[in-house]
Amino acid sequence: MPKRVLIVDDAIFMRNMIKDIFAGSGFEVVGEAANGLEAVEKHRELKPDLTTMDIVMPFKSGIEATREIIKGDPRAVIVMCSALGQESLVMEAIEAGASDFIVKPFKAEDVLSVVKKVLGEV
């Protein structure tokens, strides 16, 4: 069974890029969300094995979304997608329950390595 992934990012560009990284690497991208509100909803609906979460998004930030998702599903695995210079936000996200993080700009192999580790597949 391929692991099911939800991608959360407000940029279509980033979503496509992350989607391409997952596709063909044994993952199934089951959904996308463009903001924190959508993320919480889609997570509840899709129950993905893994969620990649952008931090700075409209309506609801990735940190708030993470906090809410974890509240409803403490075992949810959320990997934050952050940029350099966002260290304090990432730490906030970790406190909110994020399992790990990747730093943009990222390489496909870095992303896969982080998520496989976090899912205990390595």
Place this chain on the structure above:
Amino acid sequence: MDLSRYLSLFVGEAAEHVAGLSHGLVALEQSVSTGSDAGPVIDGIFRHVHSVKGMSASMQLDGIATLAHRAEDLVDLYRRHLARAEPAAVDALLATCDALQEMIAAAALGQKPAPDPALLDRLGALTRQALDGRAAQAEPAPGPARAPVPPPAPPLAPVLPAEPEPALKPGPRRLEVEVEVAAACPVPAVRAFLVVKKLAAFGSLVGSTPTVEELKAGRLPGKKLTVVLESADPLDRIERALSQISDLGAVVIRAQDGQVSTPARAPAAPAQPAAAESSRTVRVRTEVLDGFVDTVGELLIATARIREVGRALPPGLRPLLDEGVDRLHAIVKELHGQLMGVRMTPLAVVTERLPRIARDVARKLGRQVEVEVQGAEIELDRAILEELSDPLLHLLRNAVDHGIEPPHLRLLAGKPATGRITISARRDRDRVVLEVADDGKGMSAGRLREAAVRRGALDAEQAAALTEREALALATLPGVSTAEEVTDVSGRGVGLDAVRKTLETVGGTLELESTRGLGTRITLRLPLTVAVQPVLLVRVGEEVLGLPIAKVHGAVQVLYGALDRSRGAPVLPYDGELVPVHDLAALLGFDSAGRDERAVVVADGADGRIGLVVDGLLGQHEAVLKPLGPPLQAVSGLSAVTVLGTGRPVFILDVTRLLAA
């Protein structure tokens, strides 16, 4: 990863973010001046600049990322309430928008643009200044020395859910975990923080070196972390949890009971090649759409041609063919409609930048202006939008330059110091009505009359005879302007006249209303699409011509010889006014059929309604308009050509320029 296939998506989306950024900055300045809550605006600004940074870094466009990063640092200060957005900073950030826009355009051409070092310095200096200003303010007064407080164990909530408890659980013992963060990790302190958090879930944290506070401040000397915790969990479980964290080098776990564990770190898994892109949208070059429109236009014409040929068939066969042709016609119309739908573009594309431009112009002139755009979501054909861009810009500059008074004069007049310009759009059946209204000083009909006389457009008597509304319309004539001095803001003499002409090329009209002291409103009426227009076909002698229905008010049958000629040229009483009548055949140099019983089509001319005498009315026709190529495009009075089902080409008249021909 091959990044080139993301380029067009990147360019489009990054440009949207830069536009949003520019928009937000103007709104920020407005909210600072009005004292309203700038929080949401700043959040938006931060998001845009941050997105540009992230996207460009992912595209390995480091120059763009660097500039965006520098801007983000500055905006972040506002977001965290550490500084206020001063006008100089907003200027610098707007200059950054412009630079980003250019850099993104360069990236679209496959270049890797470098940022302007002067701009980077400017942003850096502003950030430092903002921080210094704050540091100077926040310097605490020296207080009594505080007794050293032992570092408290940070209150940490367990992050990971506790696993089901084993039946027989040994008591907790003290563990010391040593972790080295990999040299390649870009943010080692965050990595270490994650380790502390994960370990905290296995028991209670006794302490760590560096402390959590130090990690939060980004400090991790030697990239080494030591965590001490009390935990009853078996080492392998803790090990497993740590093995799920990326970017860790050596890990050593020492238990109080002498157990030591040094799990080997597995190397990162090799990457799989990325699969084919699977996106649900495609971006199409606009030229491709233009080509489609042409092709579908040809289809419409070909369909009409088949129908025409069918008329020659024996009556028994015609119903079958007609049924087929009707069906074909319906499908082609549907296709055309869908295609026009695809070409529809929201007005926002051209209005987006207007508040920013108004702000720049106002700053230069010492005015205060607020621009509000309503109905920016309304969609128009791309071709019309392109034509609309410059006229709108011109109207806006006019409003700031000639409409809005300097703040002290506004206050004297009992108005708020900040002038208001509203650009609003709405649908009105098959047209879009666009209004540019300001609350400035209004236009003076008297001064327009004087100017028209001075420039020789009218004599004093004619000028005096004009109604208020007609006098205001003088502003749209070439060379009539009431601006006292020529400024580089609203152009030199090419004013409303040029705006009106541009609008007319796409079938639009311009109306002007103004009240002295209260403001001016300019109303533009535009068709939604240009490519297919209903035209009225008329016969002049042997020729068939088309008049755009949008310009036509009506038609009446007349006896040409019986028209009222008491003022010299013939006039026709129509709708309560006397409309001057012109013989179309004479205007175009055609031979008229010469019968006395003829028709007059009343249409919008350049200076009001005119009547055009024709030999006959042939009915309405959905014309696929084709632009005229050289040399015909030089003929004044003709705007386009269409082809009838019979294959006969028909010229479409440009009514407003007919009389000038």
